[in-house]
Amino acid sequence: MINVDDVEILLVEDNQNDIELTLRALKKHNLTNFVHVVKDGAEALAFIFCTGVYASRQLETGPKVVLLDLKLPKVDGLEVLRQIKSDERTKVIPVVVMTSSQEERDIVESYKLGVNSYIVKPVDFDKFIQCVAELGYYWVLCNKPPR
């Protein structure tokens, strides 16, 4: 378990398979060192806003990117997105929605809430690997967020 203050990628995903596949994809590009996985929306919010078990975490050291599934237990992904983007302290954190949903509604809603990117997870594993790798590469290594 890494120090929560060193987390660069917060992966919010309840599906164990997807978690494993995502981590495998990130690993291919050596991006797994600073990944933290939470399995529901509530935990995601706790992490982001440093509450509950994450109370000791420093909010300013927030992740470089949040990979967010939409369909989540407890608090769904759109709500998580809304809260992140409506708080002055967290709204600068890039959020990438990674979901199976191709619903127009979800896509539009996500962009309205200020999502930075919306990725439909390909069923094809090769495409999936490539997609996640590009994504991690871009947001973690290339992107220069304001500090």
Place this chain on the structure above:
Amino acid sequence: MSSPSDRRSASAQKPRRKTANRTRRSRQAAAGKVAARDITALKRTQEELKKANDELERRVKERTAELAEANVILQEQIAERKRQSAAMATAMDGIAILTQDEAYVYMNEAHAKIYGYDGPEALLGKTWRELYYDNEIKKIEREILPAFWEKGRSQGEVIGKRRDGSTVDTEISLTAIAEGGLVCVCRDITERKRAEEALRFQKTLLECQSEAAIDGILVASSDRKWLSFNRRFIDMWDIPEEVARAKSSELALRWVKDKLADPEQFLTRVEYLYQHPDEESQDEIVLKDGRIFDRYSAPVKSAEEAYYGRVWYYRDITERRRAEQELCKLASIVEHTESGVAISSGDTFELVNPAFARMHGYAVEELIGTPVAQIFAPEFRAQVPEHIWAAKERGRLTFEAPHLRKDGTVFPALIQVTAVRDEQGKPLYRIATVIDISERKQAEDKLQRYTKRLENLQEIDRAVLAARSPEKIAQAALHHIQDLMPCLRASVVVFDFETKEGVVIATQVCRETKIGTGARWPITAFELVETLEQGKPVVVDDLLSRPLSPIMKALQEEGVRSYINVPLISKGEFIGTVNLASEKPGAFSNEDVEIAREIANSLAIAIQQARLHEQVQRHAVELEQRVAERTAELEAFSYSVSHDLRSPLRAIDGFSRILQEDHAGMLDAECNRLLSIIRSNTQNMAQLIDDLLAFSRIGRKELQRTEVDMTELAKTVWEELKAATPGRKLHVKIMPLPVAHGDRAMLRQVFVNLLANAIKFTRPRETAMIEVGAGVEGNQNVYYVKDNGVGFDMQYVHKLFGVFQRLHGAEEFEGTGVGLAIVQRIIQRHGGRVWAEGKAGEGAAIYFTLPSKGMKL
């Protein structure tokens, strides 16, 4: 003559006419008598003269013969002659003796005086020509002298010249005498001439009068010969000339008989009158042609009562009788009309008709002479003089006023007064027509009340329509009820037959009450529910006259004495009551009950509708909720499909791949092949899911209609697809396509699917020939995409557009069988239709229509 309108005065005229006739007759007789006397006197004189002459002649002859020897007695004779001369001198007539040479030798005083001389002296020795004008002298020489010369005597009428130059009518008689001279006896006949002239004038006048008379006049002798008749008589009876000329009553009667309505009576009467010469008669004769003659007949007698015959006067009174009948009719109208008619010239009644007396409760006689003001109600009397004045002033006045009956009751009347004036415009009298307008007034009042009632009901209806809940509707209805009838309180009770309770849902009360809105009573506490259930109202005129239910007792304590309950019945269902109460006993009339019923009817319908409305709204809310639920479910489903079904696929594919990657050394070729099959199927499955979602999205998505350039759209799609399929020889022909009105994204999907199919199914062809074209059919644009691909058998055409329906094997052509289903759904949502034509091995054509520009869907 007598007025034709007055029968009485006509008969009163009769004796007067008779007197006139008599006077006329006696005057005639008198004139005749003068003439007769004159002639008698003349004759006597002439005879005397003749006698005298004869005597003279005889004596002259005797003397002439005896002259010589009779000298002795000459003295005597001279004396005698002197006596005679004296006699002649004093005679009435003028006597003159002329010599042979026409000179006067003797003339008496009378003769001289006839010619205007004082005495004979101035004329003796003069010739007779001195006494005549030339014309007259010539006439004498022509007419009188020749006879004298021939016969020795002659006579005639001549006009003498008086001394003063004036003329005198004379009659002269000449007689020759023995001595060769002549004696002229002369008489002044001026008076006689005048009398004759008068007689002639009188006769002419009589004839004129007779002819001018309006009566037909016939005078017949006692032997029934016509003596005289006038033209009018002939005309009235239309008697032919020859009958008139015959002058026979018998003949005339035969002629007249045919014209009579009752000839027998006529003839009998005529016969009787001829038989009784002294009788006078007046009777009426009716002719067959409808004319009516008034006949007067009387004997004609001389002054000396000598009977000449009978005069018949006939007068045509047809018009007069008709006028009299008209007058009678008019009189009977006044007598029998239901309108009161009164005539007065001053302040009292001079004439009233029976209706007038009856409507005021008097006998006709009682009202004659009573003051006009008496029949008006006391409060109006002060205005009577000004109304009379106004009627005189304007000529006619119509007004309404309260009239007083003898028994003191008052009724409203409509009065029309007409002032009648004479020809000079002087007011004669006033005619008042009076109509009892009680009924009309009542009808008017009723109509007014009815109108008010309708207005109120309409207001109630409006209020009821505006209100939403039964309570508000009932309150709105009650709000207006007090405008319609006086009631202490009004309420609406609705029954709940499940809880067996009546609930007061609205009240309109003038004072505080225990039974206000919201009060609940068990149904058993209400009165006569069974009667109400049958739709009949309950009317109680006095609460004190009957045992009281608990509610009634409460009401009575609040001052209620009478009330009505009217059932609220909607579609045969008894749902409640409208209750009206008053502090007065018997306060509610039948009309009030009627009004209450009308209100109850409106109310019942409104309450029922409000309940239905509430129900409908509840249903709508429920439905909406259900739809929302279903939609949410469906969305959750779609979401699950979209999200949850893909995750396992990704896992299957992912882990298969990991297996291949991480454990490649442990897997033989067969393992790899099987893993590839697994992965290929997950791809298929993913595609199926995507297509299915796309298909379901088409159904849910709203159309965004714009003008779509179909030519451009087809070309763009074509370019994209062509780029995605390199290495194919594709030959396409895109014709100019009409602009469509539709959802661009959806129509794009149509072209994508159709062109992709065309590319797919022409794969076996060396050169794919694809054509996109269009035509116009009515108000539809027909577009098509044709290819020379593998085509299809037309017997399966019905399967072509089904979801997941495929006519080819998956090995032959990839695909899920959703493409054409999506096309069909899009086109149908645009109001168009899709069909296909094809032949196995020869190609296929898919057609679709879209409404042309301007069509609204």
